[in-house]
Amino acid sequence: MLKIKNLHAKVGDNEILNGLNLEVKPGELHAIMGPNGSGKSTLAAVLAGREAYEVTDGMVELDGTDLLDLEASDRAREGVFLAFQYPIEIPGVSNLNFMKAAVNAKRAHQGQPPIKAKDFLAKVKECSSLVELDGKLRDRSVNEGFSGGEKKRNEIFQMAILEPKLCVLDETDSGLDIDALRVVSKGVNAMRSKDRAFIVITHYQRLLDHIIPDFVHVLSNGRIVKSGGKELALELEDKGYDWIKEEQNA
Amino acid sequence: MTVLTDIFKSTLPPPTRKSERWKYSPISKLLNSTLSTDSSEIDGGFSNEIAPNPVEGLEAYRLVFRNGKFNHSLSDLPIAKGVICMPQSEVSGEDVPEFKNTYSKTEWVGELNESYHQDGLFLKIDRNIKLDRPVLIHHLTDGKDVASFPRHFVRVEEGGEVDVVVWSSSTKNSSGMYNGILEASIAPNATLTLEKVCNEDGKIYHFSHENIIQERDSKFKMHTFTVKGHWVRNELEIISRGKGTDSIFNGAFLPTGNEHVDNHTTMDHTSTDGTSSELYRGIMYGTSTGVFNGKVFVRPDAQRTNAFQQNTNIVADRGASINAKPELEIYADDVKCSHGCTVGQFDLDALFYLKSRGIDEKAAKALLVEAFLADVISSVPCTELREEIMKIYKERHGW
Ligand SMILES: Nc1ncnc2c1ncn2[C@@H]1O[C@H](COP(=O)(O)OP(=O)(O)OP(=O)(O)O)[C@@H](O)[C@H]1O
Ligand SMILES: [Mg+2]
Numbered sequence: 001m002l003k004i005k006n007l008h009a010k011v012g013d014n015e016i017l018n019g020l021n022l023e024v025k026p027g028e029l030h031a032i033m034g035p036n037g038s039g040k041s042t043l044a045a046v047l048a049g050r051e052a053y054e055v056t057d058g059m060v061e062l063d064g065t066d067l068l069d070l071e072a073s074d075r076a077r078e079g080v081f082l083a084f085q086y087p088i089e090i091p092g093v094s095n096l097n098f099m100k101a102a103v104n105a106k107r108a109h110q111g112q113p114p115i116k117a118k119d120f121l122a123k124v125k126e127c128s129s130l131v132e133l134d135g136k137l138r139d140r141s142v143n144e145g146f147s148g149g150e151k152k153r154n155e156i157f158q159m160a161i162l163e164p165k166l167c168v169l170d171e172t173d174s175g176l177d178i179d180a181l182r183v184v185s186k187g188v189n190a191m192r193s194k195d196r197a198f199i200v201i202t203h204y205q206r207l208l209d210h211i212i213p214d215f216v217h218v219l220s221n222g223r224i225v226k227s228g229g230k231e232l233a234l235e236l237e238d239k240g241y242d243w244i245k246e247e248q249n250a
Numbered sequence: 251m252t253v254l255t256d257i258f259k260s261t262l263p264p265p266t267r268k269s270e271r272w273k274y275s276p277i278s279k280l281l282n283s284t285l286s287t288d289s290s291e292i293d294g295g296f297s298n299e300i301a302p303n304p305v306e307g308l309e310a311y312r313l314v315f316r317n318g319k320f321n322h323s324l325s326d327l328p329i330a331k332g333v334i335c336m337p338q339s340e341v342s343g344e345d346v347p348e349f350k351n352t353y354s355k356t357e358w359v360g361e362l363n364e365s366y367h368q369d370g371l372f373l374k375i376d377r378n379i380k381l382d383r384p385v386l387i388h389h390l391t392d393g394k395d396v397a398s399f400p401r402h403f404v405r406v407e408e409g410g411e412v413d414v415v416v417w418s419s420s421t422k423n424s425s426g427m428y429n430g431i432l433e434a435s436i437a438p439n440a441t442l443t444l445e446k447v448c449n450e451d452g453k454i455y456h457f458s459h460e461n462i463i464q465e466r467d468s469k470f471k472m473h474t475f476t477v478k479g480h481w482v483r484n485e486l487e488i489i490s491r492g493k494g495t496d497s498i499f500n501g502a503f504l505p506t507g508n509e510h511v512d513n514h515t516t517m518d519h520t521s522t523d524g525t526s527s528e529l530y531r532g533i534m535y536g537t538s539t540g541v542f543n544g545k546v547f548v549r550p551d552a553q554r555t556n557a558f559q560q561n562t563n564i565v566a567d568r569g570a571s572i573n574a575k576p577e578l579e580i581y582a583d584d585v586k587c588s589h590g591c592t593v594g595q596f597d598l599d600a601l602f603y604l605k606s607r608g609i610d611e612k613a614a615k616a617l618l619v620e621a622f623l624a625d626v627i628s629s630v631p632c633t634e635l636r637e638e639i640m641k642i643y644k645e646r647h648g649w
Binding site (some may be wrong): 048049050051052071072073074075076077081082084087088090091092093097098099101102105108109141142158162 | 597598599600602603604605606607608609610611613614617618620621622624635
């Protein structure tokens with residue numbers, strides 16, 4: 001589904017990604033861990049099409065389509081979804097209007113008419129109960145005045161509404177209390193399917209107790225320096241990142 | 251060569267860039283033109299381009315003016331107890347209003363209006379009378395090098411209530427000057443709502459000056475929308491003369507091309523316990539230029555005043571600019587005043603967030619613009635007017 005080859009990216013004069021390779025097949029869930037500042041969010045932003053990040057080398061393909069050629073909105077319509085590490089507050093734009101516009105943008109892209117009001121509401125109901133998002137939050141301005149945890153739930157709510165092909169979750173677990181972590185994980189698990197793939201960025205093994213990854217990768221200095229199965233996460237939890245850095249330097 | 255000052259004589263000199271109030275709104279091009287007032291007979295016709303009622307579906311009493319002159323057959327005046335609503339040309343005797351504001355003595359623009367003024371609205375609302383519909387003034391400029399000098403007078407007596415809409419338009423090939431003054435006084439416990447909309451095609455230099463006097467416990471609420479206009483200067487002056495007045499005045503402007511929009515507001519608190527709330531929002535497109543100047547005076551006797559001012563501007567394109575300046579002069583000690591003035595760009599984080607959900611750049615910007623204007627527009631009481639304004643903005647900017 002997703003092929004990333006030799007990806008290099010920079011912001012201003014900072015080289016942040018230095019030859020990153022990753023392949024994700026349909027149905028798979030890949031966890032990406034790594035020290036602060038290693039480039040995890042940068043990878044997520046580059047995948048989603050943030051203009052501030054300049055790709056200087058490499059390629060990214062989604063089901064054979066060159067993603068790097070597309071605008072952020074077109075990538076989303078092709079099925080890429082990024083759950084932000086820091087979701088943005090947009091005063092004055094209602095959450096529901098926002099989602100309706102997004103759903104209809106995708107439908108237009110697929111040659112379908114706008115969604116019927118009744119169908120949209122049914123979907124909203126279904127998806128908000130999936131992540132137990134309070135009805136009041138649903139109706140408010142996008143993320144405005146939401147707590148950290150509520151913002152994260154709202155990301156997964158949006159993901160459920162948009163039914164993307166490739167879901168990139170950037171530290172969705174940070175800021176969640178224990179119950180919320182369980183709820184959000186349940187939501188993510190419910191969305192797992194053989195046609196959908198996930199990249200889950202996290203610092204904590206505990207998320208991976210709920211959302212069990214097929215692969216775990218360590219990102220360091222802008223590239224994947226170690227990959228393994230779900231046991232790798234346990235090993236990292238136990239030993240930290242130093243041993244990997246030592247392996248690298250050896 | 252004939253210039254404007256040869257045609258319209260004045261004792262005051264036209265403003266130059268040396269004057270602080272006109273520094274960013276030079277009028278030299280206007281001064282070099284030769285304008286005249288429309289001397290043709292009223293023929294009952296109006297325009298093929300523009301309907302006498304500019305807001306579809308709006309149920310309002312209507313006074314229609316073309317190039318400064320009142321058109322009776324296209325107007326619809328109220329017949330209601332306690333309401334005098336007519337063109338000034340038809341007012342006689344002791345009712346003839348005396349304009350009390352000093353604009354004609356301090357500004358060239360004001361003096362021209364005083365010397366060459368034409369017709370306008372005369373509206374008087376008696377004690378405790380509430381007019382059931384808004385009074386719409388529609389002024390059309392139609393023709394080349396036309397100068398119009400409308401002048402409106404509004405008095406709302408104690409406990410009375412009225413909503414006035416001042417709408418100006420012009421046809422595509424028109425040029426010239428619109429120089430309009432509105433003077434209103436609001437008696438104790440009375441309410442005046444005013445919406446001013448400039449939606450002018452062609453190349454008009456639009457000057458308008460509203461002078462509002464508020465007595466004890468009166469309410470004034472105003473919206474100033476510059477929907478379209480080649481060169482627009484909106485001046486609003488509110489004087490709170492009695493205790494406990496409430497003044498709310500909001501504005502929005504979205505100039506594009508090489509349009510110029512200037513909003514000068516003055517809120518003068520001279521008495522106690524008044525509140526004022528001012529919100530102006532602008533988005534500058536193309537190579538447009540803008541000015542915002544918001545003065546708030548809190549005089550020594552105006553204790554317990556609560557004054558709020560906010561001006562937020564987005565410069566959407568590289569070639570556009572705005573000069574924004576709040577001026578607060580506070581001479582009383584027990585007051586609450588807050589103000590904020592910003593000039594910025596579209597919020598790129600918000601834009602990316604919207605795009606990352608599949609909404610294209612244009613639609614994403616439209617959502618952000620609508621949200622940005624919502625606080626200004628949502629408080630317009632009349633739905634048809636609100637919708638018409640949004641509709642024109644949308645058509646203009648292709649959202
Ligand atoms: N817009 C930017 N401008 C300048 N530097 C940036 C920008 N975005 C990221 N960086 C830098 O790139 C590096 C990688 O940042 P990134 O956010 O990708 O790290 P991360 O792995 O997600 O870290 P964390 O675990 O703390 O979230 C950091 O050194 C960061 O300071
Ligand atoms: Mg990060």
